[in-house]
Amino acid sequence: MAETTSIRPIHKMLERANVLKSFSTASGILDNGCGPGLVMTYLLRDYGSQISKDCTLTCSDFSEGMVKQVQVSKEKYTAADPNSPWARLDTKVQNAMDLKEIADGSQSHITAGFVYFMTPDPQKSLSESLRVLSPSGVLALSAWKSSQWLDLMNLLTEVRPDKILPTLPEAWTSTGGIEGEMRKAGFKDIETYEVVVDMPYQSYDSFADFMITKMPHIIALSKDMSKEEMAKYKDLFIEKMKGMCATEPGVLHGMSLVALGRK
Numbered sequence: 001m002a003e004t005t006s007i008r009p010i011h012k013m014l015e016r017a018n019v020l021k022s023f024s025t026a027s028g029i030l031d032n033g034c035g036p037g038l039v040m041t042y043l044l045r046d047y048g049s050q051i052s053k054d055c056t057l058t059c060s061d062f063s064e065g066m067v068k069q070v071q072v073s074k075e076k077y078t079a080a081d082p083n084s085p086w087a088r089l090d091t092k093v094q095n096a097m098d099l100k101e102i103a104d105g106s107q108s109h110i111t112a113g114f115v116y117f118m119t120p121d122p123q124k125s126l127s128e129s130l131r132v133l134s135p136s137g138v139l140a141l142s143a144w145k146s147s148q149w150l151d152l153m154n155l156l157t158e159v160r161p162d163k164i165l166p167t168l169p170e171a172w173t174s175t176g177g178i179e180g181e182m183r184k185a186g187f188k189d190i191e192t193y194e195v196v197v198d199m200p201y202q203s204y205d206s207f208a209d210f211m212i213t214k215m216p217h218i219i220a221l222s223k224d225m226s227k228e229e230m231a232k233y234k235d236l237f238i239e240k241m242k243g244m245c246a247t248e249p250g251v252l253h254g255m256s257l258v259a260l261g262r263k
Helices: 002-020 038-050 064-080 122-132 148-153 175-185 204-214 216-222 227-244
Strands: 028-032 056-061 089-093 107-113 133-147 188-201 250-262
Touching: 002 038, 002 107, 002 133, 002 188, 002 250, 028 038, 028 122, 038 056, 038 064, 038 107, 056 064, 064 089, 107 122, 122 133, 122 175, 133 148, 133 175, 133 188, 148 204, 148 227, 148 250, 175 188, 175 250, 188 204, 204 216, 204 227, 216 227
Parallel strands: 028 056, 028 107, 056 089, 107 133
Antiparallel strands: 133 250, 188 250
């Protein structure tokens, strides 16, 4: 699911970052808030042959579990090809708001897929990225404008009004808002894009069941709800989903935001 919803914004981030500052000239690339390492995976797949062997490659995330997933990918790719750029990938457990193990001006490129708006202080995340970027270095990031699956999950409040899902920071839900945040942090030559994202599903029931029982924030919010309340939530979820898409299998839609800027 993470890959399905991320692939288009990732391609846009990497395509434009390469235009603004070619990966062939990269001296250090940091995938900040890397999650399971999807951005780095596509970066090395599509541009790895262009990247100098002297360029450092780093994946960092606040979650140790996510970093371990990247390490598993590293082992897999290096086992298949010991000369792969994956072999020199470094991993770090780092907070995006405090990249304490990353030196000032050491990175020519930073990618951050769906990260900064989720931190307690997105401006701190932007400022830290600016600090570790080299002069004219490029930051490429993504965020969410809206999605049908988020609207569906928010139906929880119709069953229990006290169960309110966290909202996206308003400044990070529009191209203009993100541009303003990046400019405030000190970035220049800012570009912003809206990128459509699709989420395919096989059936209403299986998708609703997955989103309701497997998504961590829904699990946390609903842990004290009764079986009857959860059944009502699922019924509402499926009813609304049918209104969004009349077929199964089908596709739900969302709108992501991609932004780039230079130091």
